[in-house]
Amino acid sequence: xxxxxxxxxxxxxxxxxxxxxxxxxxxxxxxxxxxxxxxxxxxxxxxxxxxxxxxxxxxxxxxxxxxxxxxxxxxxxxxxxxxxxxxxxxxxxxxxxxxxxxxxxxxxxxxxxxxxxxxxxxxxxxxxxxxxxxxxxxxxxxxxxxxxxxxxxxxxxxxxxxxxxxxxxxxxxxxxxxxxxxxxxxxxxxxxxxxxxxxxxxxxxxxxxxxxxxxxxxxxxxxxxxxxxxxxxxxxxxxxxxxxxxxxx
Amino acid sequence: xxxxxxxxxxxxxxxxxxxxxxxxxxxxxxxxxxxxxxxxxxxxxxxxxxxxxxxxxxxxxxxxxxxxxxxxxxxxxxxxxxxxxxxxxxxxxxxxxxxxxxxxxxxxxxxxxxxxxxxxxxxxxxxxxxxxxxxxxxxxxxxxxxxxxxxxxxxxxxxxxxxxxxxxxxxxxxxxxxxxxxxxxxxxxxxxxxxxxxxxxxxxxxxxxxxxxxxxxxxxxxxxxxxxxxxxxxxxxxxxxxxxxxxxx
Numbered sequence: 001x002x003x004x005x006x007x008x009x010x011x012x013x014x015x016x017x018x019x020x021x022x023x024x025x026x027x028x029x030x031x032x033x034x035x036x037x038x039x040x041x042x043x044x045x046x047x048x049x050x051x052x053x054x055x056x057x058x059x060x061x062x063x064x065x066x067x068x069x070x071x072x073x074x075x076x077x078x079x080x081x082x083x084x085x086x087x088x089x090x091x092x093x094x095x096x097x098x099x100x101x102x103x104x105x106x107x108x109x110x111x112x113x114x115x116x117x118x119x120x121x122x123x124x125x126x127x128x129x130x131x132x133x134x135x136x137x138x139x140x141x142x143x144x145x146x147x148x149x150x151x152x153x154x155x156x157x158x159x160x161x162x163x164x165x166x167x168x169x170x171x172x173x174x175x176x177x178x179x180x181x182x183x184x185x186x187x188x189x190x191x192x193x194x195x196x197x198x199x200x201x202x203x204x205x206x207x208x209x210x211x212x213x214x215x216x217x218x219x220x221x222x223x224x225x226x227x228x229x230x231x232x233x234x235x236x237x238x239x240x241x242x243x244x245x246x247x248x249x
Numbered sequence: 250x251x252x253x254x255x256x257x258x259x260x261x262x263x264x265x266x267x268x269x270x271x272x273x274x275x276x277x278x279x280x281x282x283x284x285x286x287x288x289x290x291x292x293x294x295x296x297x298x299x300x301x302x303x304x305x306x307x308x309x310x311x312x313x314x315x316x317x318x319x320x321x322x323x324x325x326x327x328x329x330x331x332x333x334x335x336x337x338x339x340x341x342x343x344x345x346x347x348x349x350x351x352x353x354x355x356x357x358x359x360x361x362x363x364x365x366x367x368x369x370x371x372x373x374x375x376x377x378x379x380x381x382x383x384x385x386x387x388x389x390x391x392x393x394x395x396x397x398x399x400x401x402x403x404x405x406x407x408x409x410x411x412x413x414x415x416x417x418x419x420x421x422x423x424x425x426x427x428x429x430x431x432x433x434x435x436x437x438x439x440x441x442x443x444x445x446x447x448x449x450x451x452x453x454x455x456x457x458x459x460x461x462x463x464x465x466x467x468x469x470x471x472x473x474x475x476x477x478x479x480x481x482x483x484x485x486x487x488x489x490x491x492x493x494x495x496x497x498x
Contacts (some may be wrong), residue, residue: 064376070336074323087319094343115482173436177429180485183422230357233364236429
């Protein structure tokens, strides 16, 4: 049985609509992160608040996409590639929604940081964020062009974000040890960096979904994702107030 | 058109199977958190490693549930209540999977903490975890009995978890300020507490989904969820090495 032409066309349009919502969500999330980091650099709390408020738009799009996807699944019973398209849209939108949440969290920390004097390690965070932004951007490109190679590429690049996070983690802890007044700002920056590290992880999830969408295959191999600092122990060094030693397990 | 009896029965069984997977996932996640906190209290790294490894079982169940749900949606086109059942199972499993992730993160931090001497604020964390565990347990009961009232009740109780987190956040920062040697263990404990706070948030998501599943209505009102410490500034006090002052915005 072949469906009439107008039904096929309408189904294609509905799939395209899903994909467009995902792309819009991704663009918003990318902007949210960029704006949050801008607010950090400029110490601009109004801008940060704008990011916190802006998260609702991404949430609303995810909800809309979820409803459309479920209707499509229930009414159209898509199979094979089409089914993969719908599932991919659902999965990616969920990761992008999380990226939006983390960007809003960054913005909240900026509002706290702006109440106290700036500290030097704040400069490393925008560098790390820029890396994460590029990864998000390329991930969205990979989705738009259904490019599995690019997806693999961005997936590997998240390792750099993790490395930068590990460096920042050590730097911030050392900085805390030098002067108790550094502890509050360093803690907030630590959470900012952690949020960006998580954004990188979600971008790699998206890359994996794109790879599956395009090739029908799960990505082979596998790199341990995420935060190696969970296991790290840093002790006060001779440079710090206490004069201890640095130890790494 | 009425479907033959054996098809209706088989569909009911498939719905029940989804619900059972969710319940199993929830039970695993509850145990994972309990074991991680046990490992924290006993400073038992083997136990912590067991939790880290155990997370894969929850992930596998989520994947299985996702595949079953999609097949059900595509082949059976469920409507109204049945559709809500499938969507709720998908949503809840995604939140439970995250709870499992956070429990594994707690376990990783325990492994770092066990390499250094214990610090007193570690005792507040198990108390906070116990609260979160009760919330998870009651949320699962609410799901098993389709009890919207109980869902509302646990949803409100997450506020206590947030309060305890705020208290711990302040305590840990003050503790860091007293002695640089406290900084590394306090930072790991801060992330442990943060993970438990996030677990509470996901449990409230589950409660919201249950409420929607049972009543068909989204929960009215709304309590600002989550981490108010994002905005907090704590300065060294006279008790700390630096002799500054405490300030709260």
